[in-house]
Amino acid sequence: MKKHLLIAACMGLLSWGAVAESLDAPAPDGRRLGGTIAQELQAEEMPKVENKDLKRERNYPEQPPTIPHKIDGYRVDTNSNKCLSCHSRSTAAKSQAPMISITHYMDRDGQPLATVSPRRYFCEQCHVPQHETPAAIPNTFKNIDQVLEGGASQP
Template structure:
């Protein structure tokens, strides 16, 4: 029985190899065109970089599109360090610094442990990496078309 299973597997592998060989004839070197959101390109070609996204200055508060949406960042975050050892966001947005810096304070929810709901004296480790949820608002066209509409309660 083991020999029969091994024979079937060997034949399957050989057939797969034949299929791959025929595919290699159509795309020599395995560099066939790939299509993604950035367009079609060959693996061996280097295309020009996309233009840098523009972050408008002083655009003020950006309205939410849905309930519980993390607020968007109304400024550039280029060269901001958010790592285990440093968090540039807290330099302005912590409760201690927000008034002096004229920045929005971090939500009280960021000072609570997620499982026990205990209030902590510092930002919860699960909320420390701000850029997991908050992103800068860029003046960029969408990668894909969509017909998303704001929640009725949030429409202006």
């Protein structure tokens, strides 16, 4: 009896394999080209983080600046915040990192607090490092100066 059940189960699996194969289809050519839906392609190598320590231009006045250094292993949780060990008001002089601006100390009513506001505590919500890689998809983004230039040239 047990043997029969086992054989039936095996046959079931085999026929499911055949169905899965017949249902396979070319994958949508998104950011990773080629392959089929069922096929597992090798992932591309991860690009390196740009680590030049040079501030990048901001595209508009309220843009959170991108991070110009590596942040591997920098922990930010309820117990500790590695970023603040260099960027807070009290540590910036020692680390010579730019101090977080006054907006990071303001509560939602614009009242400055003595310590970093909870809404600005998780830095990577707004600030991100950049990778040494070409843009994944082409885009026509214009920064605010280019937008203003375009506007001025129109009648």
